[in-house]
Amino acid sequence: MEEIRDEYRSVADRAEGLFKDKGSRFISLAYPVETEDQVREIVASVKKEYHDARHHCYAYRLGCGGEKYRANDDGEPSGSSGRPILGQIDSRELSDVLVVVVRYFGGIKLGIPGLVRAYRTATADALDNAGTATKIAGRNYSVEFGYMAMNQVMKVLKDMDLPQSAQDFGERCSLRTRVRLSAEADFRDRMEHISDCGIKMLE
Numbered sequence: 001m002e003e004i005r006d007e008y009r010s011v012a013d014r015a016e017g018l019f020k021d022k023g024s025r026f027i028s029l030a031y032p033v034e035t036e037d038q039v040r041e042i043v044a045s046v047k048k049e050y051h052d053a054r055h056h057c058y059a060y061r062l063g064c065g066g067e068k069y070r071a072n073d074d075g076e077p078s079g080s081s082g083r084p085i086l087g088q089i090d091s092r093e094l095s096d097v098l099v100v101v102v103r104y105f106g107g108i109k110l111g112i113p114g115l116v117r118a119y120r121t122a123t124a125d126a127l128d129n130a131g132t133a134t135k136i137a138g139r140n141y142s143v144e145f146g147y148m149a150m151n152q153v154m155k156v157l158k159d160m161d162l163p164q165s166a167q168d169f170g171e172r173c174s175l176r177t178r179v180r181l182s183a184e185a186d187f188r189d190r191m192e193h194i195s196d197c198g199i200k201m202l203e
Contacts, residue, residue, distance in 0.1 A: 001088060005064070005065075006064060006136055006180050006181035007134055008064050008065075008093075008137065009022065009092070009093055009096060009133070009134060010094055010097055010135050010159070011130055011133065012032070012130060013032070013092060013131060014130070015029075015126050015131075016028065016033070016129065017029075017122050017123070017124070017125025017128070019122035019126070020105055021106075021110060021118050022108040023107055024103060024108070025104040026103050026121075026122035027053075027101070027102040027104075028099060028100070028101045028102075028122035028126035029100045029101075029102070030097065030126040030127055030129070030130040032097060032130075032133075033060065033062065033096055033098045034135040035062070039060050042098060043056065043058055043098075044164050046100045050102040052104075054103050054107075055074045055075055055081070055083035055102070055103040056100060056102055057085060057100070057101050057119060057180055058071075058074070058082065058098060058099060058101065059071040059082050059083075059085035059086035059089060059099055060098040061090070061094065061095045061096075061097060062095060064095065064181070066090075068154040070079045070082075074116060077115065079112075080112050080119070081101065081116075081119045083118055084115075085099050085101060085120075085123045088119065088120055088124050092127060092132075093126070094132070094133075095162060097127075097130075099126055099127070099129045126201070136180050137181050138179050139179055139181070139201055140178050141176065141177055141179060141197075141200065142166075142174060142176050142200045142202055143174065143176070143177060143191065143197065143199050144173070144174045144198050144199075144200075145196060145197040146173065146196040146197075147173060149173075149197045150173060151198045152194045153173075153191070153197055156194070157177060157185070159203075160187060160190075162177045162178070162179060164184060165177070176202070183190050
């Protein structure tokens with residue numbers, strides 16, 4: 001059976017970096033993110049905070065396998081800014097990360113090679129300052145069960161060291177848990193063998 005890879009690296013914290021060349025300033029901002037909605041909110045807030053800057057270029061990669069990504073040049077020559085930012089994210093094998101580089105134009109054009117170097121170096125500075133963290137990909141489940149099944153359900157959660165949240169012990173019992181991808185098949189199998197217990201994957 002194919003081994004499921006569920007560990008990946010991201011940035012540990014929000015961090016800043018800086019690169020200067022011929023009067024232009026490149027302020028880089030790295031953020032840990034998990035959704036495209038978060039990306040949109042952060043980019044909008046950066047544009048508001050640095051509203052007097054000439055460009056707000058960015059790139060991000062999301063997900064355990066890095067399947068969602070985008071590079072945006074925001075008015076800079078095509079491929080001169082967003083791509084080098086994404087390249088730095090990829091060369092470090094990071095995901096769930098957004099880097100925005102804010103450029104204040106200094107009056108002297110840098111040319112495509114100069115821009116590539118500037119955006120790459122600024123991004124590297126922010127990522128160096130952010131540090132790395134190991135993340136574990138998983139899925140959220142709701143578990144519903146009768147009182148007679150409670151001991152069995154709780155034993156599975158304890159044996160697999162799974163977190164519990166949103167517990168509700170009314171007429172029926174329910175709770176939520178998060179299961180890492182590599183343990184998902186085992187979790188489903190164990191729960192399906194408990195009578196009067198149902199599980200549902202949550203979005």
